Amino acid sequence: MRIAIVGFGEAGQIYAQDLAAVAEVVVWDKKFLASNPAPNAASEADNLRARAVQIGVRPAHSLAEALDGANLVFSLVTAASALEVAKQAAPLLTREQILLDFNSVAPDTKRKAAELVAKGEGDYLDIAVMAPVPPKRLATPLLLGGEQATVVAPVLTKLGCSAQAASERIGDVSAIKMCRSVMIKGLEALTTECLSAARQYGVEEAVLNSLHASFPSLGWDDRLPHYLISRVAEHGVRRAEEMGEVVKTLQDVGVTASMSQATQQVQARLPAKMQLKSLSYRDLTPFIWQDAVDRLK
Known part of the structure; x- marks a missing residue:
């Protein structure tokens, strides 16, 4: 089994590393084409290779x-x-490549x-990744959509993935993913906005106590606020881009996307503030949301 992975970012690297134990893996990223920025300096392309x-x-x-020669191509x-x-x-x-x-x-x-791929000889599958790839890695739940879904799902399962033909x-599984993101990315954005303001007013403890009293099973009194805000700090740029697709998903069926548009703005804003302060996510780890808000004032 040969697998080609196009895109060698965080998710691409995780899938490549884990699948290498059970298949031959070849990777490609357009960043491989970058040139050295200066003499004797390693470029991003060199580092990725x-x-x-x-x-x-x-x-x-x-x-x-x-x-x-790849059997499966992961985009x-x-x-x-x-x-x-x-x-x-x-x-x-070519034929039998998916x-x-x-x-x-x-x-x-x-x-x-899918229409573009149909013009050639290959096949196409819609894959929805239903949770962050880390920490479950290959075990991250995947929903498959398309005519080959029932054929490919057991192949992925044999490779160690948690795949379900849905x-x-x-488009169906992506609709599931996009509609879910309205809630998940929205909750991250709401938490970021809510607790950033509460911290400025010095009432964050009372706010968290109230949230815990209303939703005692969620962990508002424990790690949940740190986790939700950390996702924005670490992945807000990518999440904002995804929320742009969520907005399109809603608008395509005539649903007003006011909340999702606001979520997109909040997801983008926190990383932008970090950039202005010359802070990387690594600078904020171990991530404590109060410390992050204070440093970004």
Whole structure:
């Protein structure tokens, strides 16, 4: 079994490393094309290629090379790049090759990607990743949609993934993921906004006590606030991009997306403040939400 992984970010690296134990894995990322920024300085491309070798996978020199001979092609890029990857991969795919689109985009975007792939010889599957890839890694729940879903789900399961065929139609599982994100990313944004203000007024303890009294099973008196705000601090840029697709998902069926548009703004705002303060997520770990809010005043 040969697997090509397109996109070598956090999720791509996790899937590559874990799948390397059970399959031959080749990886490709457009960042591999970057040149050295200065003499004697390692570029991001060099670092990424070195990381690939370190975890036991082969970095390709082009998308065509990565796809050559692959049985499954995992697309694990950003929402903004998902359609472009499908467009570039479509003429390169051969019979019995399947592009698995893991990206968090609107159902209509998945359907457009499927149409592009259908112009060639390969097949296409809509994959919805239903939880953060870390910490469960390969065990992260996956929903599969498309005509090949029932065929590919057991293959992924044998590789160590938690895969479930959920629909024969492209777009259904992405609709599930996008609608879920309204709530999950919205809760992260609401918590960030709520507790940032409470901290400024010096009433955060009373607010958290009240939240715990109303929802005692959620952990408002424990790690939940730290976790929710940390997700925005660490992944807000990517989450804001995903929320743009959520907004499109809602608008495509005539649902007003006011809350999701606000969530997108809050998800983007915290990382922007961190950048202005020259703070990385690593600078804020171990993550304590009160410390993060204080440092970002």
